[in-house]
Amino acid sequence: MEVFNMTKKEFVDAFAKKGELKIKDSERLVAAFLETVEDALLKGEGVRFIGFGSWEVKERAAREVTNPQTKKKIKVEAKKVVKFKVGKPLADKVAEQKVAKKATKKK
Template sequence: MTKKEFVEDIATRGEYTKKEAEKIVNLFLETVEDNLEKGNSVGFVGWGKWEVVERAAREVRNPQTGKKMKIKAKKVVKFKVGKILEDKVKAAK
């Protein structure tokens, strides 16, 4: 699902105009981004949690050339799915 399709789905389900739905989706995304930038986690009980984690520096091997490469430490966003959402996805056919 693309962002455009997501906005259209929100507009239909919530009986909003597409413009209102887009504003809601953008506000949600900006709020999540702002909190992650500040180092805060964002979670919804039963649904899931986004958090920023530090990935350690490490040495890897290029599978094509076999040459060793170093990857610097960096911050990444991690999402952990909640139990309710996990169960719904498992049950879906």
């Protein structure tokens, strides 16, 4: 299950605040960043930010899978996918964060 806590608008606002920018400038810079990453990936190039992470295009091989409902075998064509690999410094910072305890039901 994927959980997204920050929308693009919230990111633009946070980026503007941290960079002491006007919202319009922040929107323009974020859009330029995203377009640049997209352009590189569409050309088959990777994008790497040392210490943060990297995006790259990988080819997923063709394979045969089973539909869990019908049990029929289905051929899935090869396709290109974008992979993101987090950099070690960022991974270490995230790993240092305390894990929130889940609330438990009282019996």
